[in-house]
Amino acid sequence: MAARKPVRWHIAVFLAPAVAVYTAIMIVPLFGTLLQSLFNTDGQGGRMFVGLRNFATLFGDALWSRQFWNALGNNAWFFVVHMLVQNPIGVALAAILSTPRLRMAAFYRTAIFIPTILSFVIVGFVWKLILSPIWGIAPGMLDMVGLKSLFAPWLGKEEYALTTLALVSVWQFVGIPMMLIYAALLSIPDEVIEAAEMDGITGMSQFWKIKLPLILPSIGIISILTFVGNFNAFDLIYVSQGALAGPDYSTDILGTFLYRTFFGFQLQLGDPYMGSAIAGAMFGIILVGVCLYLFGIQTRLRRYQF
């Protein structure tokens, strides 16, 4: 008579705290918000089910859709700047840090990573001061190298403000891709590198031909983290440009649009139902992006087992 497999209670017990906390603070509010986006006020202080009408307003009413597409477009540009600037610089820094001959690597690593742990409020405030046309050090520094004419009140110009803020965000977060890639580079076994050297592949070509293919999965993960982070961004814009995301909504991203709608601003009263609809749209965008990556790219990346 074969003994029955004992029920493995300990698995459930160990999982329970994490599941409970995650459900309470993430899953329940998420579904609550999605559900709320299907309701609107009935005019008597209660709420009534309106189906997808909030979404129809958001995408169909010119007053709403113009703001939404503007925010989405700005958000896409915010993401593009991160992908084109933050991640390549992060990879490059990691490659430099992992060269054995570099002195004071630990110092550089820490110095570059520190902005990541600073509060958005500090980062936004400090950069606003640095770039201030009145008190800032940016005009003076440009003057020292004779490039004063290049200075503009970047945060106040429609054509530069968003890019400037995206670059500030890059400055703050470049440490994260750097650390992840650095860890991936360190995990490449010495045998592989030695074999490459035996075959005469050194220096730059060693990075391009040997190391880069091995860290591609990490770069993929960083891209998706950047995507999720950027489309949820809010703090930096709010701190430096306010909820109206000036000048002329040129720095308005989905997060600030959501905040303005959901909580209201100045004389504008909050509209939790339309706010939930925007939050639902943001969730959808991020979900689609992540799925495209997971099923379209991640599964095709070749992995190497050592």
Next chain:
Amino acid sequence: MTKTYRMALLTGTLLAGPALAESTLTIESWRNDDLAIWQETLIPAFEAAHPDIKVVFAPSAPAEYNAALNSKLAAGSAGDLITCRPFDASLELYNQGHLTDLSGLAAMANFSPVAKSAWQTDDGSATFCVPMASVIHGFIYNADAFAELGIEVPKTRDEFFAALDKIKADGTYIPMAMGTNDQWEAATMAYNNIGPNYWKGEEGRLALIKGEQKLTDEGWVAPFRELAKWKDYLGDGFEAQTYPDSQNLFTLGRAAIYPAGSWEISGFNTQAQFKMGAFPPPVAAEGDTCYISDHTDIGIGMNAKSPNPEAAKTFLEWVGSPEFATLYANALPGFFSLNSTPVEMADPLAKEFVSWRQKCQSTIRSTYQILSRGTPNLENETWNASANVIRGSETPEDAAKRLQEGLASWYEPQK
């Protein structure tokens, strides 16, 4: 031994009970600048007369106040007393049942109907906040700079721009300290400051509410045209200049004129090392009737879910008294009491501002009553449009047309 100790603890707890029974009132406010005045002047004066009531002033940042307050009220964690924004923001709180009807308060008799209008239902049947103060718009100038450059205080628009030209030509001072980064100054201290002279104060404002005038009419576009001319007189990089930047530029003596609200007075008095003066928005020709924005800005009401309604009402009666009016107006020069009893003020700059009430017609900001009820929100759109016009990225006509279209999209009388 342990038992005695426990008994002592228990007795201590029991004795502490009655001492805590006095009620504590918490005031929600956006005036974090006034913290010291409440703690050092106003609250001690009240607590001296009412030793059984403790008052705590708990302000939050102005830009976050409305959102934070709405969330707190919805969650039931808001304070007993709510500082009221004028018009619709507070009306909505009353309609949602968060504010109590205070019409029965004896102190309400101390206020004129105009003063109360900012915190009443549309039919005037219920008043839900005790009016505290209004603010007046105008221009504060550096009197030393004016004397140095030999400039007379401008009365007409031509004199105003002539003065700005002269300051600019001299080059020592930035002619005018204002930026467009925060946007609201462009609407509040620029458009609604100079505007009443064009749309004839209450006449234009009420006509707009009734639908007899449109934002594309000359009276409403002309102020934008004047704002478009301001661009040349603002400091370098004004596009990225914030509100505190402008305040500092002026109080450090680097700018000659500051488009102001009277709430700046107390801050400027402590910061500025030079003599200051003030003038109302210049009119088209000498002798024209002048109009000023004398905006009912701040009131105080009672949270309907307050656990201490009696104590809160006692406090509100005191806020409505002449005693409070005198204390408040003198502690905060620039916040002018709405109490019918005349208040004697000591500050010369505040006296100058309040003297305009005698020679000019008063009005309130055009966007505040009724017109900012819908989406798009006219007040927020006016911030954006005014900032755009000053930066030169939108023409006055386009800005006015956009505002009118937005208003007409939801406001029945404008359709």
